[in-house]
Amino acid sequence: MPLLSVLAELLQPLHLLHAAVVRRIRWRSRHYRVFDNDRFVSLP
Numbered sequence: 001m002p003l004l005s006v007l008a009e010l011l012q013p014l015h016l017l018h019a020a021v022v023r024r025i026r027w028r029s030r031h032y033r034v035f036d037n038d039r040f041v042s043l044p
Contacts, residue, residue: 024043025032031043 023034025034025040032040033043034040
């Protein structure tokens with residue numbers, strides 16, 4: 001599927017922007033807030 005590969009590459013800047021703006025991650029069933037100094041806290 002070369003088309004999907006090209007599409008994934010074109011969406012990379014959007015993924016980077018989203019990661020810079022949204023400081024929350026989901027790992028398994030847990031949510032965490034990530035800070036600039038590599039510190040993170042669990043969210044309810």
